[in-house]
Amino acid sequence: MTPVIRKMLTVDLPLISAIEQQVTPHPWRESQFRESLDKHQCLTMTLQDQPVGYAVYTIVLGEAEILNIAVGRGFQGRGYGRQLLNHMIGLMAAQAERLFLEVRATNAPALALYQDVGLVEICLRRNYYQNDSGQEDAIVMAMDFAGFL
Numbered sequence: 001m002t003p004v005i006r007k008m009l010t011v012d013l014p015l016i017s018a019i020e021q022q023v024t025p026h027p028w029r030e031s032q033f034r035e036s037l038d039k040h041q042c043l044t045m046t047l048q049d050q051p052v053g054y055a056v057y058t059i060v061l062g063e064a065e066i067l068n069i070a071v072g073r074g075f076q077g078r079g080y081g082r083q084l085l086n087h088m089i090g091l092m093a094a095q096a097e098r099l100f101l102e103v104r105a106t107n108a109p110a111l112a113l114y115q116d117v118g119l120v121e122i123c124l125r126r127n128y129y130q131n132d133s134g135q136e137d138a139i140v141m142a143m144d145f146a147g148f149l
């Protein structure tokens with residue numbers, strides 16, 4: 001099955017929030033997705049019209065930042081996350097000069113995906129995130145879009 005990537009709609013939010021609760025220990029609230037629909041760029045990936053993944057990014061003064069990206073647990077490991085990320089990078093590269101993101105140092109799947117598509121680690125923010133056992137480092141990653149398109 002080939003997924004479709006389109007703009008996120010309000011009607012997607014209950015399912016997207018449910019996926020978010022499933023896949024991350026520190027989920028966004030549904031209200032954060034709702035606010036992002038007004039403030040940021042939001043994408044939904046669907047399979048047969050059902051949301052299975054989503055991404056939120058922002059572009060300010062030529063700098064893009066990924067704020068959220070996820071694929072529903074039952075749909076992970078099928079290349080959908082990579083497809084969503086590459087789609088988003090294509091959109092961002094048309095409007096921005098570089099991309100930044102922050103990722104939890106223990107998030108091995110996301111780190112591997114980001115490295116695979118060409119993001120590189122530029123710095124470590126110690127104890128940046130709270131987790132159940134205290135604090136956790138953030139890895140800041142970047143990609144330069146010069147010559148990308």
Ligand SMILES: CC(C)(COP(=O)(O)OP(=O)(O)OC[C@H]1O[C@@H](n2cnc3c(N)ncnc32)[C@H](O)[C@@H]1OP(=O)(O)O)[C@@H](O)C(=O)NCCC(=O)NCCS
Pocket residue numbers: 023024068069070071072075076077078079080081082083102103104107108109110112113114116
């Ligand atoms: C990160 C995430 C979006 C990846 O989505 P996915 O659809 O499972 O990823 P893909 O199937 O496209 O895999 C792409 C690459 O990611 C990496 N990857 C994916 N799952 C992995 C795992 N369990 N362990 C290690 N690497 C993994 C691999 O490099 C993989 O490439 P390969 O298939 O050639 O080995 C997904 O794991 C997710 O939703 N995680 C929870 C939310 C999250 O952490 N988001 C990132 C916040 S910064």
